[in-house]
Amino acid sequence: MADELADKTIGERIQILRERQGKSRPVLAGLVGRSGEWLKAVEKGRLHPPRWEKLVQLADALGVQDLAELTGDKPPMGATGRATHEVVPAMREAIEETMLSVSAERVPDSAMLHQRTADAWHLWHTSPTPRASVGAVLPRILREARHATRVLDGDQRRQAHVALSAAYALSEQVLAWVADSALLWLAADRCMSAAEQADDPEALAGAAWVLGNVWRSTGREEDALRLVTDAAELLAPHLNTSGDGTRALWGSCRLHAAITAARLGREGDALRHLDQASDMADRLPDDYAHPWTLFGRANTDVTGVSVQVDLRKSGQAIDVAEQINPDQVPSVDRRARLWLETARAYHQRREHTATLHVLQRATNVSEESMRCHPLSRGIAGELVTLGGRMVQPEAWGLAHRLGLTV
Missing domain, CATH: 1.25.40 (Serine Threonine Protein Phosphatase 5, Tetratricopeptide repeat)
Structure with missing residues (x-):
């Protein structure tokens, strides 16, 4: 790759990276809010290279972690790159630290862990500074949940793994856009690993939703689409016998699929998944919102705006947005x-x-x-x-x- 990009202009580098990922111009351009004609002009050198803000967006859409892959040297003057956040170091320490031995003198309570994790998710959704607020409490929850999975047995241990998976899922939300991809990948992978240890369909579907977020944001849209589709199929046999949480996670996977398909430029698939999610939202109480994904009527409508924007149907997106009462978004x-x-x-x-x-x-x-x-x-x-x-x-x-x- 280094040799292939050597001595290439920024536009040529964008084209090479885009083609290696199999993305069409309209798809990549749509992901950064521009037209396919604009991207073609950039790639062919008929326009000046994009300013750093757009280069950062292109890098995210192409799964490029080092902006120098696009610029060939250093970012343009004034570039600040990705946003950062003060909570990242503490989150990194809690996620990356090893636990070679644990004390069995203090046995955690799995029900308490579930409640603390649920409270942290509630804080994430209700705080105007969600990263700062959750980042202050989540590292300790991660450590205590990891401790619990080491010292508990049987069903209590499985329940501790469910709580740990939920804590890692929240970590992915906190770290998205502000941490390096390696840390984000680690949080998502451990979320899935804990769900596998719990062997719980809802935990597995929730972890698929999390891992799919990371895959989609790093250029693996096809893998993300397959993953959340498989997760929805895992939950399908339980939709009529389990509670609202199972149905909400099924709907969350459909919304995830709708956004992913839209970013791939597959309008029919995107709208079909969105319709399926909307039908499921109608089966839930009017004010229901899943504690992680927020799936319910309001969030389905918000996602509908995102899907239309990603499909570059701006007029329809505005029409959908105008029908939503922001105060009802939980x-x-x-x-x-x-x-x-x-x-x-x-x-x-x-x-x-x-x-x-x-x-x-x-x-x-x-x-x-x-x-x-x-x-x-x-x-x-x-x-x-x-x-x-x-x-x-x-x-x-x-x-x-x-x-x-x-």
Whole structure:
């Protein structure tokens, strides 16, 4: 790969990496909110190389961890790369540390671990600073759950593995976009390993949802799609006999499949999976939300906006968004994401004023979430450079809030 990329322009490097992954121009362009024609012009050198905000998005979409693979040297002046967060070192220590021996004098209670993990998930969804809030409590939960899986036996040990899988699942959410891919992979892999030890269908499906997130974000969309499809099939025999949690995880896997198919450019498959999820949401109580994935009526509608944006159906995305009451979305982070997805839709239409104001709303809901997400940072950077004089002063202020150097 190094030889193949040597002496290549940024556009040529993007094309080589894209073709090696089997992505078409429209698919890759759609993942970064641009047109296939724009990407072709970049690859062929008819446009100047993208600014760093867009290069970061392209790197994420291509699964490239070192931006120098795209630039050939150092990132452009002013690039800050991925967002970082102060909780990452403590999370890394809790995930990576070894436990060669454990004390059997203090035997943890698996029910208490389940409750503490559930409380941490609730905190993730309700805090306007979810990473800071959860990062303060999750390392200890991870250590205690790992301890429990070593000293408990029988069903108590299996239940401890269920709690540990849930804690690792939350770790993936905390670390997404702010940690290196190796740590993210480790958290997701241990989430699945704990679920396998628990041998519990819901834990396995939840872990598949987590691992699928990581696969999709690192360029393995096909693998992610197969994984969540298999997870839904694992749960299918239990849909009429188990509780709402099983049905919600089945629906979560369908929503995951809908987004993944949309990013692959498979409109029919994306809409079919979305319809299946919507039908399942109708089977649940109106105000139901899964404690991890938030699956329910509100989150299904929010995901519908994301699917339409990823399919580059910006008008339909805006229409869907206008039917959603943000106050009914049972998560601060997901509420901010609704505004971000709507901003993406306006951004696709080159409606800079609307894009700015909607992205400001997203930032007002959760500044931390928007500071950490590459899509919000990329759009904010483009508003500064391409939005025009009318929006530029406010765009500068927004970029500053999101931690950008432009």
